[in-house]
Each structure stands twice: as structure tokens, then as C-alpha cells.
Amino acid sequence: MELLNHLALGFSTALSMQNLLYAFIGCLLGTLIGVLPGLGPVATMSMLLPATFTLQPTAALIMLAGIYYGAQYGGSTTAILVKLPGESSSVVTVLDGHEMARRGRAGIALTTAAVGSFFAGTVGTLVIAAFALPLASVALSFGPPEYFALMVVGLIGSIVLASGSVLKAIAMVVLGLSLGLVGTDTQSGVERFTFDTEELVDGLNFVAVTMGVFGLAEIIANLEKHGSVGSEITRVSTLFPTREDWRRMWPAILRGTGIGTVLGIFPGGGPVISSLTSYLVERRVSKNPEEFGKGAIEGVAGPESANNAAAQISFIPMLTLGIPSNIVMAMMAGAMMMHSIQPGPQVMTRNPELFWGLIASMWIGNVMLLVLNLPLVGIWVRFLTIPYRFLYPAIIVFCCIGVYSVNNTVFDIFQAAFWGVVGYGFLKLKLEPAPMLLGLILGPMMEENFRRALVLSRGDFGIFVSTPVACTFLVLAAILLVVLASPALRKKREVAFREEDPA
Amino acid sequence: MKKLLVCLLSLGVCSLGALAGVTPAVAQQWPNRPIRFIVPWGAGGITDTISRMYNERVSAILGQTIVHEYRPGAAGRIGMGELGRATPDGYTIGMANAGQLTIHPNLYARLPYDADTSFVILGMMGMSPMALAVPVQSPVRSVADLRALSQRRSLNFGTAGIAGPHHLAAELLRKTGVAGVPIHYRGGGGEIMAAMLNGALDANFDTVYQQNIFQQDGRYRILAVTSRERMPQLPDVPTFAELGNPEINLETFYAAAAPSGVPAPIIARLAAAYAEAARSPEIVSWLQEMALTNVHLTPPELATYIRDWRERWRLVIEEQNIRVQ
Numbered sequence: 001m002e003l004l005n006h007l008a009l010g011f012s013t014a015l016s017m018q019n020l021l022y023a024f025i026g027c028l029l030g031t032l033i034g035v036l037p038g039l040g041p042v043a044t045m046s047m048l049l050p051a052t053f054t055l056q057p058t059a060a061l062i063m064l065a066g067i068y069y070g071a072q073y074g075g076s077t078t079a080i081l082v083k084l085p086g087e088s089s090s091v092v093t094v095l096d097g098h099e100m101a102r103r104g105r106a107g108i109a110l111t112t113a114a115v116g117s118f119f120a121g122t123v124g125t126l127v128i129a130a131f132a133l134p135l136a137s138v139a140l141s142f143g144p145p146e147y148f149a150l151m152v153v154g155l156i157g158s159i160v161l162a163s164g165s166v167l168k169a170i171a172m173v174v175l176g177l178s179l180g181l182v183g184t185d186t187q188s189g190v191e192r193f194t195f196d197t198e199e200l201v202d203g204l205n206f207v208a209v210t211m212g213v214f215g216l217a218e219i220i221a222n223l224e225k226h227g228s229v230g231s232e233i234t235r236v237s238t239l240f241p242t243r244e245d246w247r248r249m250w251p252a253i254l255r256g257t258g259i260g261t262v263l264g265i266f267p268g269g270g271p272v273i274s275s276l277t278s279y280l281v282e283r284r285v286s287k288n289p290e291e292f293g294k295g296a297i298e299g300v301a302g303p304e305s306a307n308n309a310a311a312q313i314s315f316i317p318m319l320t321l322g323i324p325s326n327i328v329m330a331m332m333a334g335a336m337m338m339h340s341i342q343p344g345p346q347v348m349t350r351n352p353e354l355f356w357g358l359i360a361s362m363w364i365g366n367v368m369l370l371v372l373n374l375p376l377v378g379i380w381v382r383f384l385t386i387p388y389r390f391l392y393p394a395i396i397v398f399c400c401i402g403v404y405s406v407n408n409t410v411f412d413i414f415q416a417a418f419w420g421v422v423g424y425g426f427l428k429l430k431l432e433p434a435p436m437l438l439g440l441i442l443g444p445m446m447e448e449n450f451r452r453a454l455v456l457s458r459g460d461f462g463i464f465v466s467t468p469v470a471c472t473f474l475v476l477a478a479i480l481l482v483v484l485a486s487p488a489l490r491k492k493r494e495v496a497f498r499e500e501d502p503a
Numbered sequence: 504m505k506k507l508l509v510c511l512l513s514l515g516v517c518s519l520g521a522l523a524g525v526t527p528a529v530a531q532q533w534p535n536r537p538i539r540f541i542v543p544w545g546a547g548g549i550t551d552t553i554s555r556m557y558n559e560r561v562s563a564i565l566g567q568t569i570v571h572e573y574r575p576g577a578a579g580r581i582g583m584g585e586l587g588r589a590t591p592d593g594y595t596i597g598m599a600n601a602g603q604l605t606i607h608p609n610l611y612a613r614l615p616y617d618a619d620t621s622f623v624i625l626g627m628m629g630m631s632p633m634a635l636a637v638p639v640q641s642p643v644r645s646v647a648d649l650r651a652l653s654q655r656r657s658l659n660f661g662t663a664g665i666a667g668p669h670h671l672a673a674e675l676l677r678k679t680g681v682a683g684v685p686i687h688y689r690g691g692g693g694e695i696m697a698a699m700l701n702g703a704l705d706a707n708f709d710t711v712y713q714q715n716i717f718q719q720d721g722r723y724r725i726l727a728v729t730s731r732e733r734m735p736q737l738p739d740v741p742t743f744a745e746l747g748n749p750e751i752n753l754e755t756f757y758a759a760a761a762p763s764g765v766p767a768p769i770i771a772r773l774a775a776a777y778a779e780a781a782r783s784p785e786i787v788s789w790l791q792e793m794a795l796t797n798v799h800l801t802p803p804e805l806a807t808y809i810r811d812w813r814e815r816w817r818l819v820i821e822e823q824n825i826r827v828q
């Protein structure tokens with residue numbers, strides 16, 4: 001009953017003309033910058049932050065939040081259409097989404113992403129409204145051994161997830177882990193593999209690496225095959241999913257939403273880990289695993305729902321504890337501080353209209369995004385008919401802007417160029433970059449927690465099996481390893497991927 | 504052809520003339536275009552917020568827009584290097600912090616700037632004292648209790664990174680007989696709070712603002728503050744000086760800086776503008792809300808302040824043998 005009262009307060013705040021307008025502006029801007037490859041929500045929000053000075057704090061936060069989840073929606077559009085993940089959390093959407101587009105099903109893929117995101121967003125909003133506090137306490141109970149075990153599961157999972165040769169997948173994960181070593185070691189402060197370059201002190205720029213190995217490498221490969229590019233993906237049959245598509249996508253959306261909701265409360269890469277986990281799960285439960293990597297609709301529906309649910313849930317630590325779990329949340333907290341609102345548990349009691357208004361506006365924003373995006377699908381799909389010779393220079397320019405805007409440094413553009421060439425090499429060698437990227441994200445977190453756990457236990461390795469949660473994760477990791485090594489699965493994989501890889 | 508040559512020549516003469524007359528004229532006209540303000544950190548967070556709060560006012564005083572540019576990376580050293588290399592014409596200024604100016608010179612043999620000669624500090628925007636806290640479920644009630652506990656077993660101190668102010672504060676505390684192993688959390692306050700609550704950590708230093716948030720919602724108990732006087736937000740919490748450890752006084756700071764070589768009249772106007780903003784009632788009350796203190800010092804006084812702190816940190820870093828390379 002109390003919840004209903006709160007939601008009523010929230011909706012009455014969020015439905016005021018002014019707040020609706022700002023929610024709409026935020027969602028529109030977010031979708032647009034999400035569609036432009038590389039230009040992320042962080043750059044946009046920092047440009048708009050001064051403008052929010054003069055707004056009511058509630059309106060300001062509603063607009064900023066709109067940009068954030070609008071970008072999550074838009075990010076999948078580029079992943080599907082031009083094989084360029086707009087956000088790191090759309091990395092797996094590329095695998096099947098772009099394949100669907102190549103088979104003339106771009107419209108269906110985009111609709112699936114929009115519907116899945118909407119459903120996940122709705123559930124995410126409800127979960128925040130009802131369970132924000134208990135969920136926050138779960139996140140608090142995770143210590144270094146639990147995080148370490150979770151990362152182990154993630155890494156082994158990424159090998160299971162990779163298509164093609166297991167050996168190559170392991171090689172790519174290890175490569176990613178090694179690349180994750182670049183930068184300052186947290187416990188000792190020693191700079192590793194930085195070659196006296198200040199720009200490498202914080203490690204490789206993840207966005208630059210992603211843009212390089214996915215975006216730029218793809219462009220190089222496309223330019224190689226004269227003329228034929230574009231023509232194979234312009235056969236756009238229908239924009240709307242068939243009955244069969246709906247039947248296949250719903251369970252995936254439900255599972256994805258559940259995964260995103262559970263994993264989203266953990267700081268550091270919630271949406272990324274969620275979407276990858278969802279992909280892994282979808283492929284495992286699917287009756288036709290051989291379709292994955294070749295345009296399976298579940299491979300879009302699951303991860304897109306998962307990353308959106310996680311993105312929504314990542315508001316919980318910021319709203320209830322005052323802990324921003326990523327840069328976007330740090331900017332939201334900054335906007336609150338400028339209006340002299342202390343982010344933290346007191347927000348709920350001292351500024352209830354702000355807290356509940358923001359939550360209600362999340363759902364309203366999701367409705368707006370659905371309404372905004374479904375008609376746009378038809379327009380986005382036309383992008384595919386733009387001759388490639390016009391499209392690719394534009395993609396490169398936006399990639400450069402996006403990469404530059406992360407740290408405002410030209411060095412990162414050179415990084416992206418370098419990784420573009422490396423990524424082209426990967427394509428030639430049929431090496432999948434996704435496991436490497438996971439290694440690059442999870443590696444530093446895993447190492448940090450491993451070292452931290454050992455410092456806490458003064459060197460006793462027993463700490464890794466000292467709690468039930470950590471044990472459960474490690475057992476899960478062991479099971480995954482066994483599954484990976486089992487001859488039956490290896491055979492199934494070989495059959496599944498043989499057609500794809502005739503060479 | 505001849506005509507063109509004459510044109511070019513006269514153009515050259517004109518521009519030479521303009522160059523010759525440049526110094527006094529520029530200082531008088533300054534600022535006639537937007538000023539860049541380099542924040543050596545990412546957008547969002549306290550460094551961004553405090554810059555925006557000040558520059559909104561400074562921009563009104565000078566009658567010119569101030570554009571923020573974020574140059575994050577290497578704990579502020581990348582942005583600081585950029586500021587040091589900028590053309591000293593008064594159109595590029597930025598933020599400087601305790602880390603880059605007073606701590607890093609003692610740790611890194613090679614820095615992209617010279618902490619002594621590359622900058623002129625225009626004014627102090629705010630200083631952040633620290634507070635020592637324990638989790639609320641801990642039996643420790645005072646610094647003396649913590650000392651007693653540390654004699655019974657090895658303590659764990661949470662810090663936001665090696666040789667940062669959180670860590671150095673813990674090292675200072677070691678001198679008073681409270682010894683602990685520093686555990687570094689890249690994610691800072693939030694990650695540390697989780698570890699404090701689930702019992703992994705025994706105590707930590709953080710800014711008074713951050714610690715007070717967690718004390719108010721019943722997670723932390725603050726034992727002492729490192730400020731010279733008691734903080735108005737925490738009237739019941741003693742300073743370390745009151746507890747007999749006057750050597751544990753420290754604060755990190757947020758200052759406005761310009762590259763050295765900016766003409767003196769421009770420095771004077773910038774310093775005056777930041778001083779005026781620092782005294783404005785909005786800033787004073789906002790600083791208090793954020794549990795920040797401030798001192799009003801002139802650029803030469805600030806240079807001395809920074810040299811003194813750098814020397815102090817050198818002693819601590821050498822004594823405790825803290826190394827990063």
C-alpha cells in the first residue's frame with residue numbers, strides 16, 4: 001500500500017508538463033547519441049550539466065536519466081546495423097544482431113531490441129520501486145573472494161560463449177587478460193607495460209579497443225571486397241517480427257530481464273556482464289544452438305533485455321547508498337550535489353518527490369523510447385541502403401569523436417587505429433574478439449579482488465572457499481570447465497560451427 | 504605579381520607592428536575570448552562540481568565564458584602536464600590538487616611538469632580535511648580503543664589507492680602506534696564502505712563529507728578529524744591535536760592554477776576574481792555544506808604552502824618507505 005502511495009507521488013511529479021518535456025528531451029538526445037557510434041552518454045551529459053544548473057533538481061535528473069537509458073536503446077541500433085557496439089554492453093548484440101541484418105531481418109532485430117529493452121526497463125523500474133533497499137544490502141555483502149569467484153565464472157563462461165575453436169577462444173581470453181595488466185597495479189602502485197607513457201597509466205582505453213577491433217577492423221575488411229558490400233544486406237523483408245519470432249523471443253526476454261536484474265546491482269560492468277551471461281544462457285537452453293552467431297533472435301532479445309535491466313538497476317547503489325557504480329551515475333550524483341542534495345539514503349526521506357519522481361519517470365521514459373523507436377526502425381533500416389562509400393567515412397569520423405570524448409585525448413584515437421589493424425588480423429585468422437574484450441574488462445577486476453583477498457587473509461588461499469557464495473561460484477566455474485572439456489559438447493560445437501567455417 | 508608582393512610586405516609590416524605592441528595591449532584587453540579551464544579529472548564528482556561552482560562566478564566577474572575541459576588520467580598528472588605546457592596567455596587555466604603538486608613529486612622520478620616552476624597558484628577553492636572512522640558495529644569508540652585493538656591484532660585500513668591522501672593519513676597514524684595494513688580500493692568510498700560493513704576492514708580515512716554521509720545513515724562511527732579546528736558538522740568529534748597528536752593534521756585541496764609565464768597583470772586579475780568568488784556567500788555556504796574549509800592566501804603564500812606540504816610528505820614517504828616504481 002505504501003508502495004502504491006509512493007508510486008502515486010512519483011507519477012504525479014513525473015507527469016507534470018515540465019517534467020514530461022524534460023524526460024522527452026533526454027530520451028530523444030539519448031537515442032540520437034546512442035545511434036551515433038562512439039559518442040556516449042558521458043560526453044553528452046557533461047555538456048548538458050551546466051544547463052541543468054537553472055532547472056529544478058527533479059527535472060534536471062529526469063533529463064539526465066533519459067539520456068542514459070536512451071543511449072542504451074540507441075546503442076543497440078548501431079550494433080545491429082553497422083556491427084559497431086554503441087556501448088560496451090552491446091558487444092554481444094553484434095554477434096547475432098548484425099547477422100540478422102545481413103539476412104534482411106534488420107527491422108525485426110531492431111524491434112526485438114526495442115521490445116526487450118522496454119520490458120526489461122519496466123521490470124527494472126518496478127524492482128527499484130519495491131526492492132531497492134534489500135537489493136542494495138545484497139551488493140554490500142559481496143567481498144573480494146565473492147567478486148573473484150564471480151569473475152572466474154565470467155571468464156570461463158566467455159570461452160563457452162565463443163564460437164569456433166575452443167583453443168582460439170582460450171587464447172583470446174588469455175590475450176585479453178594480459179592486455180588488462182597494462183597500467184597501474186592497485187595494491188603496489190607499480191606501473192606495468194606503460195613504456196613511460198602517461199596515457200597508459202590507467203590501462204588501455206576499453207572504448208578505443210572495442211571501436212578498433214569491431215568498428216575499424218570491419219571497415220577495413222568490407223573495403224577489401226569491392227562493390228559487393230551493402231548489396232547483400234539491403235534485402236529488408238519485413239520490419240515486424242512474425243508469430244514464430246515472438247514465440248522464440250519471449251522466453252529469452254524473460255530470462256534476460258531476470259539475469260540483468262540480479263547482476264545489475266554489482267558495481268563495475270553490471271550491464272556488460274549481464275548481457276554476456278544472458279547470451280551464454282540463451283545458447284545453452286536453445287534447441288538450435290547452431291543458429292547462434294548466424295542470426296538467432298534469442299541472441300538479440302536476451303542480451304538486450306539483460307543490459308537494459310542492469311542499466312536500470314544500477315541506479316540502486318547511487319540512490320540508496322550514494323555510491324555511483326559507473327561514470328554516468330557519478331555524473332548524476334554530481335548533478336545532485338550542485339543542487340545541494342546529498343546523494344544517499346536520505347534522498348528517499350528528505351526529497352521523496354525527487355526520488356519517486358525519478359523512478360516513475362524511468363518507466364515513462366521507457367514508454368517514450370518505445371514509441372520513439374518503433375517508428376524509427378523503418379528509418380534506421382534505410383541506413384543500410386546508403387552506399388558504403390558514403391557510410392564508412394562517416395562511421396570512422398564518429399568513431400574518432402567517440403573515442404576522443406572518453407578522455408579528451410588524441411592518444412586514444414591512435415590506440416583505436418592500432419586496434420583496428422589488429423582486429424583486421426583477428427578477422428583474417430578467424431579469432432573472435434569478444435572473449436578478449438571480456439578478458440580485458442574482467443581481468444583487472446579479477447586481479448584486484450584476488451590480490452585484495454590475499455592481503456586481507458594475509459596470504460591464506462583458504463579465503464576463496466571461506467563463504468558459501470564464493471564456493472557456489474567456484475563450483476559453477478568447475479562445472480562449466482567440465483562441460484567445456486566434455487567430448488559430447490565438443491562434438492556438438494564442431495557440428496554447429498562447421499558450416500560457418502568451411503575454410 | 505609586384506602588387507601582390509607589396510601587399511604581402513605591407514601585411515607583414517602591419518603584423519610585426521601588432522606583435523611589437525602586443526604585451527600591454529593584450530593584458531588590457533584580456534579576456535576578449537573564452538577561457539579554457541582544464542579539470543585534470545573526469546566529469547562528475549567533487550572536482551567537477553567545485554570547478555563549476557567557482558567558474559560560474561569567476562566568469563561573471565571577468566565578463567567572459569569559461570569552458571571546462573576534462574583531461575582525466577594518471578591521478579591528475581595528464582591534465583596537470585597539459586596545463587603546464589599551455590600557452591601562458593591567460594586563456595588556459597585549470598585545477599591543481601594536493602596529489603599532483605605535493606605528493607607525486609616525491610614518488611615519481613619523471614613527471615610531465617615541474618611542481619615548483621610550471622605553475623602559479625591563483626587561489627584556493629576549497630580544502631578537504633579527513634576523518635578517521637570505524638564501522639558502526641565495531642566495539643572501538645575512540646582512537647585510544649583503536650590503538651589498543653591494533654596491539655592485539657593486525658588491523659586492515661581501507662584506502663582509495665596507494666600514496667593517496669587516504670593512505671598517507673593512515674601512515675601518519677602509524678606513527679602514533681595504530682598500525683594497520685593498507686588495502687587499496689580503486690573504487691574509493693563506496694567499495695570501502697561495503698568492506699567496512701562486511702567486516703573486512705577495521706577503519707579508514709576519507710573526506711569529512713564522505714564519512715559524515717555514512718555516519719548520518721548509521722554505518723560509520725567517526726573517531727577524529729584531521730582539521731586544525733573541530734568541524735561545524737561534527738561538533739562532538741575531537742581533532743587529532745586535541746587527542747595529543749598535532750602532527751596528524753592534513754587536508755587535500757582544490758586550487759585554481761595558471762601556467763607560469765602568464766603576464767603579471769593577468770595573474771593579478773585572475774587571483775582577485777578567484778578570491779572574490781571564494782568570499783561570495785553562496786560559495787561559503789556551499790563549501791560548508793560539502794564539509795570543505797578554505798584559506799584566503801595570495802599566490803606567493805600559496806607557493807610556500809605547497810612547498811611546505813611537499814616537504815612534509817617527502818618525510819612521511821621516506822620514513823614509511825612507500826614506493827611505486
